Amino acid sequence: MSANTQISKATTHTKLSEMLLQINDLKKAYLQPDGEVLPILDIPSYKVDKGEPVVLIGRSGGGKTTFLHSVAGITTVDSGQILFDSNPIQKLPEEARDRFRADNIGYVYQTFNLLSPFTALENVLLGMTFSKGKTDKEYANWLLDRVGLSHRLTHKPDALSVGEQQRVAVARALANKPKLLLADEPTANIDQANQQSIIDLIRETCNENDVALIMVTHSMEVADQFDRVDKLDDINELAQAVTGGTHA
Amino acid sequence: MNLWNIAYRSVKQRRLASILTSISMALGVTLVVAVLTISGVVKTSFETSTSLGYNMVVGAKGGALQLTMNSVFYLSEPIENIPYEYYLEFLPLEPRQAAYENSHVYRAVAQQNELRELVVSTTAATGGLASSLAQELLNDQLDQQLEQALPWKRQGKFSGFTGLVIPLCLGDYFGSFRVMGTTPDLFNELKYGPQADREYTFAEGRNFVTHSEEYGFYEAVIGASVAREMNLTLGAEIQPSHGAQSGDVHATAFTVVGILDSTGTPNDRGVFINMEGFYLMDDHAKPVDQEEDFQGVEVNKTAPSGLTLENREITSMLLLTASPIFAPSLENTINESNTAQAVFPIKEITVMFDSFVDPARDLLLVITILVCLVSAVSILVSIYNTMSERRKEIAILRSLGARRNTVMFIIMIESFILSAFGGIFGFICGHGLITLGSDAIEGRTGISIGFFDFAPPLGMNPDTIMGSVSPELMIIPGMIILSVVAGILPALSAYRTDVSQSL
Numbered sequence A: 001m002s003a004n005t006q007i008s009k010a011t012t013h014t015k016l017s018e019m020l021l022q023i024n025d026l027k028k029a030y031l032q033p034d035g036e037v038l039p040i041l042d043i044p045s046y047k048v049d050k051g052e053p054v055v056l057i058g059r060s061g062g063g064k065t066t067f068l069h070s071v072a073g074i075t076t077v078d079s080g081q082i083l084f085d086s087n088p089i090q091k092l093p094e095e096a097r098d099r100f101r102a103d104n105i106g107y108v109y110q111t112f113n114l115l116s117p118f119t120a121l122e123n124v125l126l127g128m129t130f131s132k133g134k135t136d137k138e139y140a141n142w143l144l145d146r147v148g149l150s151h152r153l154t155h156k157p158d159a160l161s162v163g164e165q166q167r168v169a170v171a172r173a174l175a176n177k178p179k180l181l182l183a184d185e186p187t188a189n190i191d192q193a194n195q196q197s198i199i200d201l202i203r204e205t206c207n208e209n210d211v212a213l214i215m216v217t218h219s220m221e222v223a224d225q226f227d228r229v230d231k232l233d234d235i236n237e238l239a240q241a242v243t244g245g246t247h248a
Numbered sequence B: 001m002n003l004w005n006i007a008y009r010s011v012k013q014r015r016l017a018s019i020l021t022s023i024s025m026a027l028g029v030t031l032v033v034a035v036l037t038i039s040g041v042v043k044t045s046f047e048t049s050t051s052l053g054y055n056m057v058v059g060a061k062g063g064a065l066q067l068t069m070n071s072v073f074y075l076s077e078p079i080e081n082i083p084y085e086y087y088l089e090f091l092p093l094e095p096r097q098a099a100y101e102n103s104h105v106y107r108a109v110a111q112q113n114e115l116r117e118l119v120v121s122t123t124a125a126t127g128g129l130a131s132s133l134a135q136e137l138l139n140d141q142l143d144q145q146l147e148q149a150l151p152w153k154r155q156g157k158f159s160g161f162t163g164l165v166i167p168l169c170l171g172d173y174f175g176s177f178r179v180m181g182t183t184p185d186l187f188n189e190l191k192y193g194p195q196a197d198r199e200y201t202f203a204e205g206r207n208f209v210t211h212s213e214e215y216g217f218y219e220a221v222i223g224a225s226v227a228r229e230m231n232l233t234l235g236a237e238i239q240p241s242h243g244a245q246s247g248d249v250h251a252t253a254f255t256v257v258g259i260l261d262s263t264g265t266p267n268d269r270g271v272f273i274n275m276e277g278f279y280l281m282d283d284h285a286k287p288v289d290q291e292e293d294f295q296g297v298e299v300n301k302t303a304p305s306g307l308t309l310e311n312r313e314i315t316s317m318l319l320l321t322a323s324p325i326f327a328p329s330l331e332n333t334i335n336e337s338n339t340a341q342a343v344f345p346i347k348e349i350t351v352m353f354d355s356f357v358d359p360a361r362d363l364l365l366v367i368t369i370l371v372c373l374v375s376a377v378s379i380l381v382s383i384y385n386t387m388s389e390r391r392k393e394i395a396i397l398r399s400l401g402a403r404r405n406t407v408m409f410i411i412m413i414e415s416f417i418l419s420a421f422g423g424i425f426g427f428i429c430g431h432g433l434i435t436l437g438s439d440a441i442e443g444r445t446g447i448s449i450g451f452f453d454f455a456p457p458l459g460m461n462p463d464t465i466m467g468s469v470s471p472e473l474m475i476i477p478g479m480i481i482l483s484v485v486a487g488i489l490p491a492l493s494a495y496r497t498d499v500s501q502s503l
Helices: A003-011 A064-072 A094-104 A120-129 A137-146 A162-174 A192-208 A237-244 B003-013 B015-049 B064-072 B084-088 B093-101 B104-126 B129-149 B224-229 B275-280 B324-336 B345-399 B404-436 B438-445 B471-486 B488-495
Strands: A019-031 A037-049 A053-057 A079-084 A105-108 A180-184 A212-217 A228-231 B056-060 B162-174 B177-182 B202-205 B219-222 B254-260 B270-274 B316-321 B340-343
Touching: A019 A064, A037 A064, A037 A212, A037 A237, A053 A192, A064 A079, A064 A105, A064 A180, A064 A212, A094 A105, A094 B404, A105 A162, A120 A137, A120 A162, A120 B003, A137 A162, A162 A180, A162 A192, A180 A192, A192 A212, B003 B015, B003 B345, B003 B404, B015 B345, B015 B404, B015 B471, B056 B064, B056 B324, B064 B162, B064 B316, B064 B340, B064 B345, B084 B093, B093 B104, B104 B129, B162 B275, B177 B275, B224 B254, B270 B275, B316 B324, B324 B340, B340 B345, B345 B404, B345 B471, B345 B488, B404 B438, B404 B471, B404 B488, B471 B488
Parallel strands: A053 A212, A053 A228, A105 A180, A180 A212, B177 B270, B219 B254
Antiparallel strands: A019 A037, A019 A079, B056 B316, B056 B340, B162 B177, B162 B316, B202 B254, B219 B270
């Protein structure tokens, strides 16, 4: 763990707590092809404060991505409540959830998910295209400069290294000035040398912009750098049942 | 970044597929432009051809369409000839009388009349009943001879209904072009154009005359296409071939004294020679029946060509009635006779168009519409095939906050871009091709087409949209709309993309 990381850990989330995300009795199940219902999430309670960085760890298939999708409004939940800034988003119709996501959520994916026809700058601009604010090219330039890619503005994803691609993805996730950044194993596809710099970048930019962070990771080395580390198995009662029961 | 830019970049990303799809669309539009323009040219040419300044064609009994084809369009083979005397019935008294005075029959009857007067004066000297009986007998005989020799009694029975009549003598060729023996009235008196108000003008030279000191009876005028294709200039000599393109070449040469401006009428493809000269060519003057009967009969040798009435016959005549209301009854009267038939060329041409040209055009339009549909389907298939590989791209856009309607709209914009690009490219190609062929089209039809000339309206009634707006302005945007509509299917596929499964 680098010295820089230690300093970061010491300085994160010192502001007054104010709740951003509150989840109550969230339940989500999938219907399998054979018609059987597969429960995946049962979260009685979960909270994240504004600007708070949280690491969420859990085993594969434990419902981490479903959890993030539910928070982002990408997928609907079966029951329960997701309050974002005190607004229940689970009740919103799909179009309103799209607007909510465009205005409030930034998303960094394991596989970057950059759009190949567009340059780095255009990918960042796309991050703000669907939000209510106007497209701000200067801000997009600033973000790319912030992630160290001011010299790669016009490069398309194919011409960027994986580390650079994830930097662009981080810049894009912040382009709509979200209140919450969701990062789904952002370093899983990145070489060892670049992993730490991506983690630093995400944490620092979130901190600078007062953006709450929920980062899903398998890496304990990454998790150790954050004050708050939640285990999905601890908050998901289904996982507890599995862990303590048949799958233990 | 706006949605148009997103759609354009997506199209650009699949450059090859996009270009091929657009080319498919462009080919469709090119075909549409070509069909509509050619259809318009045919229609305009038809309107020009049927506005030649006459309303009736009179010729030998036979097929009405054949008579129209050979007398109006100078196509097909002439049916038969009709007597020159029949033509004279359409002329005023003076030229009619002059023509008859230069006939063997007229002279023979006149000589008999002189003989009769001699006999009468001789018998009168003897006096008595025998004299008056002989006189009465001779008068009756003379009347019978006149009745037999001049069946129409030189009445000019159609002259009162005739505004203008122009005789045509067909049968010879110059290269692939028809040679018409006619009178200078064809270009001096006849007018053409949609309103039949345009006078024939000469790019070079002048109209031919019946007789000139320089060239005698052997002057010719040629149409613009003939001059161009045969590379003829003023002063060139033309020797028609007899009866067919491969027929014997006449020894008689006609000198080109005039080259017509392009008119868009069949006259552009005609060689017009003085009718007197036509008769003077070998085998053209009709042999006089029972010529031995006229031995000793002296005809008027001061007639321009030295020909008598009996030597002449014509193939047909172009007739403009003095008033349109005379046309139906005149046609009826002529057709009731055994000598000739009268046809309304516009009626025959309309029948021909209805029978052949319109169905051909309709078939082409149907093919064109099918091509348009294929183009639209190709756009549909092209975009639809990419949808499976684009689900992730769509899901990413959705995860960034794009609504379902937004991604659907982006796909439809892509469809529009492909079809609009294809449409514009096709328009340029179509009009470019037409422009490249404009010289040939003008040469054949006299209709000049520039790059920005749209196909004329399809309908005849200018009060309707089909009669007032170029079909290009309806069909090309229609094709683009059709293609955009075709884009709905892949757009719906994008609309239904499951974001959480596709990310």
